[in-house]
Amino acid sequence: MSITYLEAIREAQAKLLRDDKRVFIYGQDVGGAFGGAFKATKGLAKEFPGRVLNTPISEDAIVGTAIGAAIEGMRPIVEMQFADFSSIALNQILNNAGTHYWRTNMPVPITVRLPSGGTKGSGPFHSQSMESIYAHYPGLIVMTPATVEDAYTMLIEAVAIDDPVVYCEHKYLYYHLKADKLPTEGLPTGRARIAREGRDLTIVSYSAMVHEALAVAEQLAPDGFEIEVVDLRSVKPLDTDTVLASVARTGRLLCVGESFPWGGVTAEVIARVTAEGFHLLDAAPQRVNAKDTPIPYHPNLWSAHRPNAKGIARKARALLRE
């Protein structure tokens, strides 16, 4: 049996609906026979009648309604059709969900699923990665699973967490990534994973870029470079300890993120390592991000815009030469 990243997300939701009566799924076209734009909820409406609900096309209203349900004791899972559109619900997510517990001592256990990241030909409004925006605000948990296993266990944990969770699932990994079976348990949220061990350079990454980083590690191995790859898993909380421990082993740090270069997760990781682990660095830390322009539509331009193994390898080699 083989299971894809997308199927793992569907299976996790099925399990959640099965195990917990408080769980319901709320989003555009998630119900009926359609099962969502990416089929992440396919068949669930039939299996769990009345608990997989179609909504109007208003992200603002969707999240607002889900917050109300969560306050009343439910565990809603909101599906955004594309991460890009969650910007319309920013006020609900940041100002209402993010602050509610801190204002009222009453938690808002909603999970907002964001189909994130670029795929070929998707253009500026269907390719963006929003994790840096949400990670900036207090009161939110931001998950960025990179593996089939994490996609499954982290979504289950997201619903269990009392804080509002922004769950960034990568569209590119939906069909590309496969696992033999679903795990029964995973690392807790807030703990990074050493995806590959090495001693010459640490590449810190998350979501789809973990696989680009692993490809680079593989590519540079014949030259004698042993690259350690850290998969952050959740960008908030950010597992600084695991990153610092890795830099302590290697002395060199390269951060790779698919989002835009200004600020963001890669900058945060470098800021923390330079502040807390300056004495560990044997070379100036570097990062690779997308270009600082809107995401282009044309496939060739998109390939140049998005960080890929080739560009990361070039940066890694330069850093290893420092």
Added chain:
Amino acid sequence: MPQVPIIMPQLGESIAEATVVDIKVKPGDEIADDQEIMDVETNKAVMGVTTPCKGKIAQITVQLKETYPVGAVLGYVEASEADAARFAKQAPPPPQREVAEEIPERADQEITPARQKKIAARDGDGARTGGLPVPVVAKGATFMSPRVRARMAELQLTTADLAGIMGTGGGNRVTIKDLENFLQKIENQTAQEASAIRAGVADAMRRSWTRPLSTIGSSVNLEPVLQDRQSRNPKPGPGLYAVRALALALAETPGAAAKLIGSRVVQSNSIDVGIAVEAEDGIMVPVIRAADKTSLADLTAKYKELVDLGRQRRISPDMQAGGVATVSNFGTFGMEWGTPIPLPDQTLLLGLGAGKKIPSWDEEKKQFVPRTEAQITLSFDHRSIDGGGAGRLLKHVIELLESPKKL
């Protein structure tokens, strides 16, 4: 009439610019060819700027006290057609500007409009201002990463300890791996803890060596000192004569022992002179306060006291601090010549070699006569004093040593 520009000349190999300190002409003045019309000052000297040809000053385009690059136009001369034609021919081709040069890698992170991806081309062929060689950046062999620094601090290593490591990093810098490999290698060799005094001397010498040090030397006739010595009780050693001679010489030219700190020349109020005394596994330098005001007899008594204290290891740091110069009598080890290193907080170190009987030409007797002579050296911080100043001081010390009654 055509005009010929007056150009800031190339004033030396590494000179990029100069400051106008005097303008000797004004517009309308008749001038000859190669006439000095301006003084400009570089960090090395004041030099004259001359006219390119004869004619009349048309215009002076610079201002006093302002600094201009080599190659800058300082003014114009109204010249004859013939001269103007000559200069037009010699004029260098106009510099090519705006040569597109992609800044590599930069484009990786941020896209900038293509027209900004240029750096201004440097003028000419690189020999002129605006075309100075690119300064060495803070990378390469001297760069120490935070991690290497942290490891060095942990092990109390200094950059001098790393001198033996061939770096494999960018610009041959020492990477953390190079350092760890080096440390592993020395693990296999015998090692023991350095004594406190050894570590202290090492630290002082290492700090001192950060400066441009130089040594000059000459020979000194020791006969007068050896004779004078017999008439005194207790008998001072030649080293003490040297201390006294140096102190008296410095009393006349106290500036010679001044220290350069930043842009200030700092001078001590008292001529305190140190004497290098060998101790077990190191060296101590007790200081004689106001040595210029201490008679040779008192000096001898004080020195004896200090040597006794030294044997009991009771020379405190206070007693070693604050000297303006030091005397090292390396002749006591039989050495004739050396280049001792001044203490880190001092500019001068006077070294005295071993006396040696040599045939010396006697002008009166018209024959060689035996005479005891020693080599005397003066090591100095070249930032503070030059060969001439140091030479005059040493000469004065020699004169005093050769007329010991003055001491």
